[in-house]
Amino acid sequence: MTSTVDLSARTSELLAAVGAAPLDHDSGLAATSPITGAVLGHVPLTSDVDSVIAAAADAYRSWSLVPAPVRGGLVRELGELLREHKDALGELVSIEAGKIVSEGLGEVQEMIDICDFGVGLSRQLYGNTIATERPGHRMMEQWHPLGVVAVITAFNFPVAVWSWNTVLALVAGDTVVWKPSEKTPVTAVAVQALFEEAARRAGVSPAVAQLVVGDRAVGETLVDDSRIALVSATGSTRMGREVGPRVAARFGRALLELGGNNAAIVCPSADLDLTVRGLVFSAAGTAGQRCTSLRRVIVHESVADTLVDRLGTAYSSLPVGSPLDSSTLVGPLIDEAAHDGYVDALERARKDGGTVVAGGERVRVPGAEDGVYVQPAIVRMPAQTDVVRRETFAPILYVMTYSDLDEAIALHNDVPQGLSSSIFTTDLREAERFLSAAGSDCGIANVNIGPSGAEIGGAFGGEKETGGGRESGSDAWKSYMRRTTNTVNYSSELPLAQGVTFL
Structure with a gap:
């Protein structure tokens, strides 16, 4: 196990490797590692958020006029720097967020992938030509930059979600102000340093994408400021209930990625x-701290016992420990509050008649006594009770049975959230039923693959209390732009629509 001193020192080395300034060890926001609970250093707080927003608004006026393919050149530079520093940034993600090595590297790869996507997108911001009923007229749609975009991210994907939003926003011609989670500010500092180097290489002002570090008050400032055209916020449903109405009250836009x-x-x-294999990764990967983590299995009663036995066997072999150890598959929870939620959910499940058939214990890892490690749990439930319908950000997998597919789909949809879903079947009819409008009500629906994890090519997001936002691929770029419908009269007449006559 890496010692407390080693983690702090290693963090300094990695920050230096990506060109970031050393942490202030005396004041600011204390950054800790869930691996050991060690303080990695102190990240300076942003003292004047208003000035940052003003700089972003000023930069927008010139950036929005830069041709989109030229804006894509900045994204290309960022992608190349991420390739160059993938190992260093991936290790920082592991140290600060507690992800295992392959997941830390995978998160950075996701950033690289969205940069590649963004470069191509910069030449594909297509509008439409629309048939018009009036002779001698042409009607079309154009997409224009929106303004300043605030990006508020969560700890579990400390850098990838920033990239999903920022790459699309920059290509669209917007400027960005980023508030990272207070639990993962170090990775944000590292990414900002890489971005500023990319801007220097591209000959662009770094004010087009800035970082603000602080507490809830900083986020509220971004949410309430009328200069912010779009607030993209990732977090809990509780947070979204506050953000959405406040942004709407000033007629801004909100893009919400909430609970699953x-x-x-x-x-x-x-x-x-x-x-x-699919269920174990989806449920236990990232210690159950993905918004797409598998929380519920709805299994046909004829195979339920066999499946639970096999899942239990797989769970018993999962190595829990430091995410920096290459043999580890399950790292720590982010903090003690997450552990409290884990314990409380298991207690509630037992009171509701559930039986814990695997895991459920705290794990002591040598050299990491202040880290929060748990054994992923499997709980057989007699019904979908309130605790099952509530998201717990920890590795708890509830198992319930069904007798026919309609019953299973109804049970599947009977939760407030609507992010990701899956079905495992070799029956074409069952698969297509699940994907139909009468099937899964989630924004993501998979067949023979778990709900956790997504490629950047598709739009990411969900329905109901998940917030309805869409990020990353497909046409998610439209959230960061404004649409105009243009009608051009190239005739010498002035016919009105719908046959209206006037004068």
């Missing part, structure tokens, strides 16, 4: 070898 309570339906025809 993701399920997998396992059908009698499912390939159980594939199913077990």
Whole structure:
């Protein structure tokens, strides 16, 4: 196990490697590592958020006039720097967010991928030509930059979600102000340093994408400021209930990525070898701290016992420990509050008649006594009770049974959240039923793959209490732009629409 001193020293080395300034060890926001609970250093707080917003608004006026393919050149530079520093940034993600090595590197790869996507997108901000009823007229749509975009991110994906938003916003011609989670400010400092170097190489003002570090009050400032055209906020449903109405009250836009309570339906025809692998990663990966983590399994009663036995066997072999150890598959929870939620949910599940069939204990890791490690838990539930319908950000997998597919889909949809979902089946009819309008009500629906994890090519987001926002691929770029409908009269007449006559 890496010692407390080593983590702090290693963090300094990694920051230097990406060109970031050393941390102030005397004041500011204390950054800790969930691996050991060690304080990595103190990140300076942003003292004047208003000035940052003003600089972003000023930069927008010139940046919005830069041709989109030229804006893509900045994104290209960022992608190249991320490739160059992937290992260093990935390790920082592991140290500060507690992700295992491959997941830390995977998060940075996701940033690289969205940069590649953004470069191509910079030449594909297409509008439409629309048929008009009036002779001698042409009607079309154009997309224009929106303004300043505030990006508020969560600890579990401390850098990738910033990139999803910032790359699209920059290509769209917007400027960005980023408030990272107070739990993961160090990775934000590292990414900002890389971005500023990319801006220098591209000959662009770094004011087009800035960082603000602070507490809830900083986020509220971004939410309430009328100079912010779009607030993209990732976090809990509770947070979204506050952000959405406040942004709407000033007629701004909100893009919300909130809670998930993701399920997998396992059908009698499912390939159980594939199913077990898919379920275990989705439920235990990232210690259950993804918004797309698998929380519920709805399995046909004919295969339920077999599946639970196999899941239990797989869980018993999961190495829990320091995420910096290459053999570890389950790292720490982010903090003690997360552990409290884990314990409380298990207690509530037992009171509701649930039986813990695997895991459920705290794990003591040598050399990391202040780290919060738990054994991922499997709980068989007699019904979908309140605790099951509530998202707990920890590795708890509730298992329930069904007898027919309609019952399973109804159970699947009977939660407030609507982010990601999956079905495991080799029956084409079952798969297509799940993907139809009468099937999953989530923004993401998968077949023979778990709900956790997504490629950047598709739009990411969900429905209901998940917030309805869409980020990353497909046409999510439209959230960061404004649409204008243009009608051009190239005739010498002035016909009115709908046959209206006047004068």
